[in-house]
Amino acid sequence: MTRRAAVLGSPIAHSLSPVLHRAAYAELGLDWTYDLVECDEAGLADVVATCTADPAWAGLSLTMPLKARALEVADHCADSALLVGAANTLVMTDGQTTAHNTDVDGVLLALAEIGVTSPAAAAVLGGGGTARAVLVALARLGATSVTLAVRRPGAAADLVELGQRLGIPVTGAPWPSSVRDLAGHDLVVSTTPAGATDAMAAWGWQADLPLMDVLYAPWPTRLAAAAMAAGAPVAGGLAMLVGQAATQVELMTGRPAPLEAMRLAGEAALAARTKPA
Numbered sequence: 001m002t003r004r005a006a007v008l009g010s011p012i013a014h015s016l017s018p019v020l021h022r023a024a025y026a027e028l029g030l031d032w033t034y035d036l037v038e039c040d041e042a043g044l045a046d047v048v049a050t051c052t053a054d055p056a057w058a059g060l061s062l063t064m065p066l067k068a069r070a071l072e073v074a075d076h077c078a079d080s081a082l083l084v085g086a087a088n089t090l091v092m093t094d095g096q097t098t099a100h101n102t103d104v105d106g107v108l109l110a111l112a113e114i115g116v117t118s119p120a121a122a123a124v125l126g127g128g129g130t131a132r133a134v135l136v137a138l139a140r141l142g143a144t145s146v147t148l149a150v151r152r153p154g155a156a157a158d159l160v161e162l163g164q165r166l167g168i169p170v171t172g173a174p175w176p177s178s179v180r181d182l183a184g185h186d187l188v189v190s191t192t193p194a195g196a197t198d199a200m201a202a203w204g205w206q207a208d209l210p211l212m213d214v215l216y217a218p219w220p221t222r223l224a225a226a227a228m229a230a231g232a233p234v235a236g237g238l239a240m241l242v243g244q245a246a247t248q249v250e251l252m253t254g255r256p257a258p259l260e261a262m263r264l265a266g267e268a269a270l271a272a273r274t275k276p277a
Contacts, residue, residue: 003032004056005252008039008047009063016216016266017061020245023265027258032058041069048073048090052097059091059252061245067101067129074099083162084132088244091251102247103130107137107212109243109259111187114233116141116210119187123147125176126191127155130214134189135159139166146170147185179203190214190223197223205230214240217270238266 007017013036021034039047044066051057062070067086071077074090080101081087087099111117122143124131127150138146146163148156148170156172163170173181179200182188189212190197197213201222205211211227213220216237220228227234246257 001056003030003058004035004051004054005032005058005060006035006037007061007063008037008044009066010038010040012036012038012063015063016241016269017063017245019265019269020242020262021061021249023261024246024249024253024257027261028253028255030253030255032253039066041065044069045073048097052092052095057092059089059248061248062088062090070099073097080104080136083136083166084129085162086129086132089248089251100247100251101133101136102244102251103133103240104136104140105247106240106242106244107134107189108140109246110212110235110237110239111137111141111210113239114210114212114235116187116212116233116235119143119210121145121147121185122187122189123149123176123182123185124159124189124191125149125197127152127159128191130191131159132162134191134214135162135166135168135170139168143168147173149173149175149181151175176200179205182206182209185209187212190221194218194221197221201226205232207231210234212240213237216241217273219270238263238270242266 007015018034025032070087075096076098078100081099084101089100089102091098150156160170187210191214205227207230210233212235213224214237219236224234242263249257
């Protein structure tokens with residue numbers, strides 16, 4: 001029986017997940033398929049029920065806007081999904097569906113690639129769902145404090161509460177107006193949409209201040225390019241994407257994920273997308 005998996009979301013055509021998962025299956029010698037499925041919140045329950053009832057289905061990857069809704073349609077929720085308050089993975093086993101959040105693993109892999117394994121004081125830009133995964137990852141690394149910079153007053157409240165549950169003091173702060181506002185931190189993580197940090201690129205950057213930017217296209221962002229020019233360690237969103245997909249592969253197949261093959265496939269796909277016509 002050929003096993004099946006897919007990524008769901010809306011819109012979904014841009015997703016790199018098929019590239020990463022198919023590369024993993026090829027490297028592992030698995031006769032599996034992985035598809036793109038356009039699906040909104042209203043349709044998620046029906047799709048999940050259909051897949052769960054078919055033993056060929058191993059699991060589903062989920063992107064926006066399905067991550068919160070996934071917790072409601074799953075039979076069980078792993079701690080990772082409960083802490084983040086969202087799931088990007090549904091694994092089917094014996095007619096039951098378990099929700100996971102592997103974004104945390106993606107953050108950990110990206111930070112490890114630039115040598116960040118025990119940050120003490122971190123600054124996180126943005127207060128959305130990705131920031132929650134970043135906060136859980138920082139807790140696993142033993143961070144002792146997090147400054148959360150947001151544009152909207154009150155946007156930090158949920159993450160302050162999550163920090164309390166994780167045992168990390170989280171302090172809400174205004175959006176930084178100069179690089180001096182980042183002084184005293186040993187890591188900056190940007191979880192913001194494209195363009196949100198462009199103005200920060202003109203500030204200059206410290207060579208000893210690592211930066212992680214969760215975006216992967218276009219890459220590098222202006223902020224990432226400025227940090228690279230200063231000689232700072234910089235991690236991009238592709239490393240996070242590969243890391244979260246690798247854990248999905250392991251959850252669905254029970255086999256160690258071939259990280260290098262997945263990374264090379266992702267790099268090639270991004271290069272093809274940005275190649276001039």
